[in-house]
Amino acid sequence: xxxxxxxxxxxxxxxxxxxxxxxxxxxxxxxxxxxxxxxxxxxxxxxxxxxxxxxxxxxxxxxxxxxxxxxxxxxxxxxxxxxxxxxxxxxxxxxxxxxxxxxxxxxxxxxxxxxxxxxxxxxxxxxxxxxxxxxxxxxxxxxxxxxxxxxxxxxxxxxxxxxxxxxxxxxxxxxxxxxxxxxxxxxxxxxxxxxxxxxxxxxxxxxxxxxxxxxxxxxxxxxxxxxxxxxxxxxxxxxxxxxxxxxxxxxxxxxxxxxxxxxxxxxxxxxxxxxxxxxxxxxxxxxxxxxxxxxxxxxxxxxxxxxxxxxxxxxxxxxxxxxxxxxxxxxxxxxxxxxxxxxxxxxxxxxxxxxxxxxxx
Numbered sequence: 001x002x003x004x005x006x007x008x009x010x011x012x013x014x015x016x017x018x019x020x021x022x023x024x025x026x027x028x029x030x031x032x033x034x035x036x037x038x039x040x041x042x043x044x045x046x047x048x049x050x051x052x053x054x055x056x057x058x059x060x061x062x063x064x065x066x067x068x069x070x071x072x073x074x075x076x077x078x079x080x081x082x083x084x085x086x087x088x089x090x091x092x093x094x095x096x097x098x099x100x101x102x103x104x105x106x107x108x109x110x111x112x113x114x115x116x117x118x119x120x121x122x123x124x125x126x127x128x129x130x131x132x133x134x135x136x137x138x139x140x141x142x143x144x145x146x147x148x149x150x151x152x153x154x155x156x157x158x159x160x161x162x163x164x165x166x167x168x169x170x171x172x173x174x175x176x177x178x179x180x181x182x183x184x185x186x187x188x189x190x191x192x193x194x195x196x197x198x199x200x201x202x203x204x205x206x207x208x209x210x211x212x213x214x215x216x217x218x219x220x221x222x223x224x225x226x227x228x229x230x231x232x233x234x235x236x237x238x239x240x241x242x243x244x245x246x247x248x249x250x251x252x253x254x255x256x257x258x259x260x261x262x263x264x265x266x267x268x269x270x271x272x273x274x275x276x277x278x279x280x281x282x283x284x285x286x287x288x289x290x291x292x293x294x295x296x297x298x299x300x301x302x303x304x305x306x307x308x309x310x311x312x313x314x315x316x317x318x319x320x321x322x323x324x325x326x327x328x329x330x331x332x333x334x335x336x337x338x339x340x341x342x343x344x345x346x347x348x349x350x351x352x353x354x355x356x357x358x359x360x361x
Contacts, residue, residue, distance in 0.1 A: 005156040005234070007059035008099060011118050014042025014067040014083035016144025019124035022075035023137065034138055035077050036126030040070030042147040043083030045118040049108035053091040056156050067118070070144055073126045083120060093159045093237065099151035109159060109237070117152070121145035155233060158198060160212035161337050163235035165267070166244035167259055168215075171284040173197070175244060175320040176213045179330050203334045212238065232270050239340050240333060241279040247297060247317075248288035257304045264309060278336075281305070281315035282329065287322055 017039025024032025045067050065088065071080030096106040096117070106115040122145045130138035164172040180199030202208040214234050235241065245260045260281075268275040283301060286294050298317045305311055314332070318325035 005056060007056040007154045009059050009063050009065060009152050009154065010149070011045050011065045011086075011088075011152060012067065012149035013044050013118035013120040013147030014069045015146050016040070016042050016121035016123040017070035017072045017080035018143045019126040019129075019141035020073040020075065021127040021139045021141045024076070031136075033136065034127040034131050035075055036128055036141055037073035037075070037077050037079040038126050038129075039073045039123030039144045040080035040082040041123050042070045042120030042144065043067030043085045044116060044120040044147075045086045045088065047088045047090055047094075047096065047106060047108065047115050047117050049092045049094065049111055049113045050089040051092050051111040053089060055091065056094070056154055059088075059090075059154060067120060067147060070120070070123050073123070073141075077128065079126075080123060082123075085120075088117070090154065091156050093157045095155045095157055097153045097155070099153045102153075105150070105152070118148040118150060121147040157237055158212055158234045159210065160198060160234075160238050161209040162201075162211040162240050162242060162333055163238035164211065164213045164244060165235070165241050165263065165279075167246065167263065170244040170246045171320045172213045172244050175242075175282070175284070175318070175326065176211055178320050178323045178326045180211060201330050201333075203330055207334055207338075209334060209337055211242075232267070232274065236271065236274055238277065239337060241274075241277050242282050242329075242333075243279055244282045244284050244320075245301070246285055247283050247301065248285045256301060257308060260305060261309045279311075279313050280329075281311070281313065283315060283317045284320050286317055286324060287319040 019038050020036040022034065022036035024035045026032055045065060065086055067086045068083035070083045073080045090108065092108065092111050092113075094106075094108050095104070096108075096115075097103065098105055106117065108115060124142040124144040127138045127141050130140045132138075164176065166172055176197060176199045180201045197213040199211050199213070200208055201211055212234055214232065243260065243263070245256055246254075247256060249256060264275060264279075281302070283298055289297055294317065298315075302315055316325060316329050316332070318329065320326065
Protein backbone atom coordinates (compact mmCIF):
# COMPACT_ATOMS: atom_id res chain seq x y z
CA UNK A 1 0.00 0.00 0.00
CA UNK A 2 1.27 3.45 -0.87
CA UNK A 3 2.27 5.44 2.20
CA UNK A 4 0.11 8.58 2.37
CA UNK A 5 0.79 10.88 5.31
CA UNK A 6 -1.08 14.03 4.23
CA UNK A 7 -4.62 14.69 3.01
CA UNK A 8 -7.05 17.58 2.56
CA UNK A 9 -10.79 17.09 2.92
CA UNK A 10 -14.01 19.09 3.19
CA UNK A 11 -16.50 18.15 5.90
CA UNK A 12 -19.99 19.48 6.62
CA UNK A 13 -22.26 18.41 9.43
CA UNK A 14 -25.95 17.99 8.67
CA UNK A 15 -28.36 20.90 8.96
CA UNK A 16 -31.15 20.62 11.51
CA UNK A 17 -34.63 19.83 10.24
CA UNK A 18 -37.27 22.57 10.21
CA UNK A 19 -40.04 22.78 12.76
CA UNK A 20 -43.59 22.71 11.42
CA UNK A 21 -46.74 24.76 12.09
CA UNK A 22 -49.61 22.28 12.33
CA UNK A 23 -52.99 22.07 14.11
CA UNK A 24 -54.87 19.13 15.46
CA UNK A 25 -57.81 18.24 13.26
CA UNK A 26 -60.20 15.58 14.50
CA UNK A 27 -63.93 15.01 14.20
CA UNK A 28 -65.89 16.80 16.89
CA UNK A 29 -62.74 18.74 17.95
CA UNK A 30 -62.97 21.96 15.91
CA UNK A 31 -60.23 23.77 17.82
CA UNK A 32 -57.66 21.10 18.65
CA UNK A 33 -54.77 23.49 19.07
CA UNK A 34 -51.19 23.40 17.73
CA UNK A 35 -49.42 20.05 17.31
CA UNK A 36 -46.42 20.84 15.11
CA UNK A 37 -43.31 18.83 16.03
CA UNK A 38 -39.65 19.85 16.07
CA UNK A 39 -37.15 19.12 13.34
CA UNK A 40 -34.47 16.49 13.97
CA UNK A 41 -30.84 17.46 14.65
CA UNK A 42 -28.35 17.17 11.84
CA UNK A 43 -25.74 14.44 11.83
CA UNK A 44 -22.34 15.28 13.37
CA UNK A 45 -18.88 14.27 12.12
CA UNK A 46 -16.45 12.50 14.46
CA UNK A 47 -12.88 11.33 14.01
CA UNK A 48 -11.58 8.16 15.72
CA UNK A 49 -7.99 6.92 15.99
CA UNK A 50 -7.67 3.31 14.82
CA UNK A 51 -4.45 1.35 15.39
CA UNK A 52 -5.33 -0.98 12.50
CA UNK A 53 -4.71 1.83 9.99
CA UNK A 54 -1.27 3.12 9.03
CA UNK A 55 -1.93 5.53 6.18
CA UNK A 56 -4.34 8.30 5.15
CA UNK A 57 -4.87 6.77 1.72
CA UNK A 58 -8.67 6.59 2.27
CA UNK A 59 -8.78 10.39 2.34
CA UNK A 60 -6.62 10.92 -0.73
CA UNK A 61 -9.45 9.93 -3.06
CA UNK A 62 -12.58 10.67 -1.00
CA UNK A 63 -12.44 14.40 -0.39
CA UNK A 64 -15.97 15.33 0.79
CA UNK A 65 -17.84 14.11 3.85
CA UNK A 66 -21.41 15.38 4.19
CA UNK A 67 -23.46 14.27 7.19
CA UNK A 68 -27.18 13.61 6.86
CA UNK A 69 -29.69 16.41 7.37
CA UNK A 70 -32.29 16.11 10.13
CA UNK A 71 -35.88 15.40 9.09
CA UNK A 72 -38.51 18.12 9.28
CA UNK A 73 -41.08 17.94 12.04
CA UNK A 74 -44.64 16.78 11.32
CA UNK A 75 -48.10 17.16 12.73
CA UNK A 76 -49.56 15.15 15.60
CA UNK A 77 -46.58 16.09 17.77
CA UNK A 78 -44.23 14.04 15.55
CA UNK A 79 -40.60 15.08 15.77
CA UNK A 80 -38.25 14.62 12.84
CA UNK A 81 -35.58 11.92 12.96
CA UNK A 82 -32.00 12.93 13.65
CA UNK A 83 -29.46 12.74 10.83
CA UNK A 84 -26.94 9.90 10.89
CA UNK A 85 -23.47 10.74 12.21
CA UNK A 86 -20.27 10.14 10.22
CA UNK A 87 -17.27 8.42 11.81
CA UNK A 88 -13.93 9.12 10.10
CA UNK A 89 -11.34 6.50 11.07
CA UNK A 90 -7.70 7.59 10.89
CA UNK A 91 -4.33 6.14 11.98
CA UNK A 92 -3.13 6.74 15.52
CA UNK A 93 -0.96 9.88 15.51
CA UNK A 94 -3.09 11.90 13.09
CA UNK A 95 -3.13 15.68 13.57
CA UNK A 96 -5.94 17.81 12.11
CA UNK A 97 -5.73 21.52 11.19
CA UNK A 98 -8.23 24.02 9.82
CA UNK A 99 -6.96 24.48 6.26
CA UNK A 100 -7.89 28.17 6.13
CA UNK A 101 -6.64 29.36 9.54
CA UNK A 102 -3.99 26.67 10.29
CA UNK A 103 -5.57 26.30 13.74
CA UNK A 104 -4.97 22.97 15.45
CA UNK A 105 -8.34 21.22 15.71
CA UNK A 106 -7.46 17.74 16.92
CA UNK A 107 -4.57 15.50 17.87
CA UNK A 108 -5.19 11.75 18.20
CA UNK A 109 -2.14 10.04 19.77
CA UNK A 110 -4.05 7.13 21.39
CA UNK A 111 -6.00 4.23 19.93
CA UNK A 112 -9.77 4.67 20.29
CA UNK A 113 -9.56 8.42 20.94
CA UNK A 114 -12.71 10.08 19.57
CA UNK A 115 -13.05 13.77 18.72
CA UNK A 116 -16.02 15.81 17.53
CA UNK A 117 -14.98 17.75 14.44
CA UNK A 118 -18.25 19.27 13.18
CA UNK A 119 -21.42 19.64 15.23
CA UNK A 120 -24.73 18.97 13.52
CA UNK A 121 -27.30 21.78 13.51
CA UNK A 122 -30.13 21.83 16.04
CA UNK A 123 -33.62 21.13 14.79
CA UNK A 124 -36.13 23.94 14.45
CA UNK A 125 -39.06 24.34 16.84
CA UNK A 126 -42.63 23.43 15.93
CA UNK A 127 -45.53 25.72 16.75
CA UNK A 128 -46.38 23.62 19.79
CA UNK A 129 -43.66 25.58 21.64
CA UNK A 130 -45.27 28.96 20.95
CA UNK A 131 -48.78 28.47 22.36
CA UNK A 132 -49.78 30.60 25.33
CA UNK A 133 -52.85 31.92 27.08
CA UNK A 134 -52.93 34.89 24.71
CA UNK A 135 -51.90 33.04 21.55
CA UNK A 136 -53.77 29.76 21.32
CA UNK A 137 -53.25 29.29 17.58
CA UNK A 138 -49.59 30.15 16.95
CA UNK A 139 -48.49 29.88 13.34
CA UNK A 140 -44.87 30.44 14.20
CA UNK A 141 -42.16 27.80 13.74
CA UNK A 142 -38.40 28.02 13.28
CA UNK A 143 -35.96 26.63 10.77
CA UNK A 144 -33.20 24.24 11.72
CA UNK A 145 -29.68 25.53 12.34
CA UNK A 146 -26.92 24.94 9.82
CA UNK A 147 -24.30 22.32 10.59
CA UNK A 148 -20.65 23.31 11.01
CA UNK A 149 -18.34 22.98 8.02
CA UNK A 150 -14.55 22.97 7.70
CA UNK A 151 -11.80 22.43 5.20
CA UNK A 152 -9.29 20.21 6.94
CA UNK A 153 -5.62 19.42 6.50
CA UNK A 154 -4.65 16.09 8.04
CA UNK A 155 -1.12 14.99 8.84
CA UNK A 156 0.00 11.58 10.04
CA UNK A 157 2.86 11.73 12.53
CA UNK A 158 4.06 8.27 13.42
CA UNK A 159 4.30 7.34 17.09
CA UNK A 160 7.86 6.43 18.03
CA UNK A 161 10.07 6.91 21.07
CA UNK A 162 13.33 7.24 19.11
CA UNK A 163 13.96 8.81 15.71
CA UNK A 164 16.87 8.21 13.34
CA UNK A 165 18.45 11.19 11.64
CA UNK A 166 21.29 11.48 9.15
CA UNK A 167 22.51 11.68 5.59
CA UNK A 168 21.43 9.15 2.96
CA UNK A 169 23.53 5.98 3.24
CA UNK A 170 24.59 6.77 6.81
CA UNK A 171 23.28 3.34 7.81
CA UNK A 172 19.91 4.20 9.39
CA UNK A 173 18.02 1.34 7.75
CA UNK A 174 20.83 -1.08 8.53
CA UNK A 175 20.74 0.00 12.18
CA UNK A 176 16.98 -0.47 12.52
CA UNK A 177 17.35 -3.94 10.96
CA UNK A 178 20.09 -4.75 13.49
CA UNK A 179 18.08 -3.81 16.58
CA UNK A 180 14.50 -4.74 15.59
CA UNK A 181 12.47 -7.08 13.40
CA UNK A 182 11.80 -4.31 10.85
CA UNK A 183 13.17 -5.02 7.38
CA UNK A 184 13.45 -1.74 5.45
CA UNK A 185 15.18 -1.74 2.08
CA UNK A 186 18.98 -1.51 2.21
CA UNK A 187 21.12 -0.81 -0.87
CA UNK A 188 24.38 0.86 -1.87
CA UNK A 189 22.79 4.00 -3.33
CA UNK A 190 21.20 7.08 -1.70
CA UNK A 191 17.52 7.46 -0.79
CA UNK A 192 16.68 3.77 -0.56
CA UNK A 193 14.26 4.77 2.22
CA UNK A 194 11.32 6.56 0.58
CA UNK A 195 8.90 6.61 3.52
CA UNK A 196 9.12 6.18 7.32
CA UNK A 197 9.71 2.72 8.77
CA UNK A 198 8.94 1.66 12.33
CA UNK A 199 10.63 -1.06 14.35
CA UNK A 200 9.98 -2.36 17.87
CA UNK A 201 13.19 -2.80 19.88
CA UNK A 202 12.63 -5.40 22.60
CA UNK A 203 15.22 -5.14 25.36
CA UNK A 204 13.71 -7.94 27.43
CA UNK A 205 10.31 -9.60 27.88
CA UNK A 206 8.63 -6.59 29.45
CA UNK A 207 10.63 -3.64 28.13
CA UNK A 208 10.59 -2.29 24.61
CA UNK A 209 10.46 0.93 22.62
CA UNK A 210 9.62 2.01 19.07
CA UNK A 211 12.20 3.44 16.69
CA UNK A 212 11.45 5.38 13.49
CA UNK A 213 13.61 5.56 10.37
CA UNK A 214 12.86 8.45 7.99
CA UNK A 215 14.37 9.28 4.58
CA UNK A 216 17.82 10.86 4.79
CA UNK A 217 18.43 14.60 4.85
CA UNK A 218 20.98 16.45 2.77
CA UNK A 219 22.24 20.01 2.93
CA UNK A 220 19.59 22.32 1.48
CA UNK A 221 16.70 20.02 2.46
CA UNK A 222 14.83 22.99 3.96
CA UNK A 223 14.85 24.50 0.46
CA UNK A 224 13.61 21.29 -1.17
CA UNK A 225 16.87 19.47 -1.95
CA UNK A 226 16.62 15.69 -2.05
CA UNK A 227 13.36 14.54 -0.51
CA UNK A 228 13.22 17.80 1.41
CA UNK A 229 11.98 18.00 4.98
CA UNK A 230 8.44 16.67 4.49
CA UNK A 231 9.16 13.54 6.55
CA UNK A 232 10.62 15.38 9.55
CA UNK A 233 7.13 15.74 11.04
CA UNK A 234 7.35 12.04 11.86
CA UNK A 235 10.12 12.80 14.37
CA UNK A 236 8.14 15.41 16.30
CA UNK A 237 6.62 12.89 18.72
CA UNK A 238 9.93 11.18 19.48
CA UNK A 239 11.75 11.74 22.77
CA UNK A 240 15.30 11.03 21.61
CA UNK A 241 16.98 11.59 18.24
CA UNK A 242 19.80 9.32 17.11
CA UNK A 243 22.05 11.14 14.65
CA UNK A 244 23.89 8.56 12.57
CA UNK A 245 27.19 9.65 11.03
CA UNK A 246 29.17 7.72 8.42
CA UNK A 247 32.76 7.69 9.69
CA UNK A 248 34.06 6.07 6.50
CA UNK A 249 32.33 7.81 3.54
CA UNK A 250 33.09 6.55 0.02
CA UNK A 251 33.71 10.09 -1.21
CA UNK A 252 37.29 11.03 -0.25
CA UNK A 253 36.34 14.72 -0.28
CA UNK A 254 33.46 14.26 2.17
CA UNK A 255 33.84 15.90 5.57
CA UNK A 256 31.77 13.97 8.18
CA UNK A 257 32.06 16.80 10.72
CA UNK A 258 30.76 19.47 8.36
CA UNK A 259 28.05 17.18 6.98
CA UNK A 260 26.82 16.29 10.47
CA UNK A 261 26.65 19.96 11.41
CA UNK A 262 24.78 20.79 8.19
CA UNK A 263 22.06 18.23 9.03
CA UNK A 264 21.45 19.84 12.41
CA UNK A 265 21.21 23.25 10.75
CA UNK A 266 18.50 21.89 8.41
CA UNK A 267 16.69 20.56 11.48
CA UNK A 268 16.76 24.00 13.13
CA UNK A 269 15.38 25.63 9.99
CA UNK A 270 12.45 23.21 10.00
CA UNK A 271 11.55 23.36 13.70
CA UNK A 272 13.77 24.71 16.53
CA UNK A 273 11.84 22.63 19.09
CA UNK A 274 12.72 19.48 17.16
CA UNK A 275 16.39 20.49 17.09
CA UNK A 276 16.23 21.03 20.86
CA UNK A 277 15.26 17.41 21.58
CA UNK A 278 17.88 15.18 23.25
CA UNK A 279 20.20 14.06 20.46
CA UNK A 280 22.82 11.31 20.60
CA UNK A 281 25.55 10.70 18.06
CA UNK A 282 25.96 7.24 16.54
CA UNK A 283 29.25 6.98 14.72
CA UNK A 284 28.64 4.18 12.25
CA UNK A 285 30.65 1.90 9.93
CA UNK A 286 33.50 1.10 12.33
CA UNK A 287 33.95 -2.11 10.34
CA UNK A 288 35.41 -0.07 7.46
CA UNK A 289 38.14 1.45 9.66
CA UNK A 290 41.27 -0.52 10.67
CA UNK A 291 40.88 -1.65 14.26
CA UNK A 292 43.99 0.14 15.48
CA UNK A 293 42.73 3.46 14.08
CA UNK A 294 39.11 3.32 15.27
CA UNK A 295 39.40 4.95 18.68
CA UNK A 296 41.60 7.76 17.40
CA UNK A 297 39.22 8.52 14.52
CA UNK A 298 36.22 8.53 16.87
CA UNK A 299 37.99 10.86 19.31
CA UNK A 300 39.06 13.22 16.53
CA UNK A 301 35.54 13.41 15.11
CA UNK A 302 33.88 14.06 18.48
CA UNK A 303 36.39 16.77 19.39
CA UNK A 304 36.02 18.55 16.04
CA UNK A 305 32.24 18.26 16.08
CA UNK A 306 31.92 19.59 19.63
CA UNK A 307 34.10 22.55 18.71
CA UNK A 308 32.10 23.33 15.57
CA UNK A 309 28.55 22.85 16.89
CA UNK A 310 28.79 23.02 20.67
CA UNK A 311 27.31 19.50 20.92
CA UNK A 312 27.36 18.19 24.49
CA UNK A 313 25.31 14.96 24.21
CA UNK A 314 26.27 11.30 24.35
CA UNK A 315 28.07 9.52 21.54
CA UNK A 316 28.46 5.84 20.64
CA UNK A 317 30.56 4.06 18.03
CA UNK A 318 28.90 1.13 16.23
CA UNK A 319 29.07 -1.10 13.18
CA UNK A 320 25.39 -1.54 12.31
CA UNK A 321 25.98 -4.14 9.59
CA UNK A 322 27.58 -6.55 12.07
CA UNK A 323 25.65 -5.42 15.14
CA UNK A 324 28.79 -4.30 16.99
CA UNK A 325 27.84 -1.84 19.74
CA UNK A 326 24.12 -1.96 18.91
CA UNK A 327 23.04 -3.79 22.07
CA UNK A 328 24.80 -1.22 24.22
CA UNK A 329 22.91 1.66 22.61
CA UNK A 330 19.53 -0.11 22.94
CA UNK A 331 20.00 -0.64 26.69
CA UNK A 332 21.14 2.97 27.12
CA UNK A 333 18.09 4.21 25.21
CA UNK A 334 15.71 2.05 27.25
CA UNK A 335 17.11 3.37 30.50
CA UNK A 336 16.91 6.99 29.29
CA UNK A 337 13.33 6.61 28.03
CA UNK A 338 12.17 5.14 31.35
CA UNK A 339 13.23 8.36 33.06
CA UNK A 340 11.57 10.68 30.53
CA UNK A 341 8.02 12.00 30.58
CA UNK A 342 5.81 10.76 27.72
CA UNK A 343 5.12 13.46 25.09
CA UNK A 344 1.95 15.53 25.50
CA UNK A 345 -0.63 15.77 22.71
CA UNK A 346 -0.16 18.87 20.59
CA UNK A 347 -1.76 21.94 22.14
CA UNK A 348 -1.86 20.58 25.72
CA UNK A 349 1.01 22.82 26.78
CA UNK A 350 -0.60 25.93 25.29
CA UNK A 351 -3.19 27.47 27.58
CA UNK A 352 -4.23 29.96 24.93
CA UNK A 353 -5.36 27.31 22.47
CA UNK A 354 -9.00 28.08 21.68
CA UNK A 355 -10.58 25.64 19.27
CA UNK A 356 -14.32 26.26 18.72
CA UNK A 357 -14.55 22.67 17.46
CA UNK A 358 -13.82 19.91 18.08
CA UNK A 359 -14.14 18.72 21.66
CA UNK A 360 -13.31 15.32 23.07
CA UNK A 361 -16.21 13.13 24.03
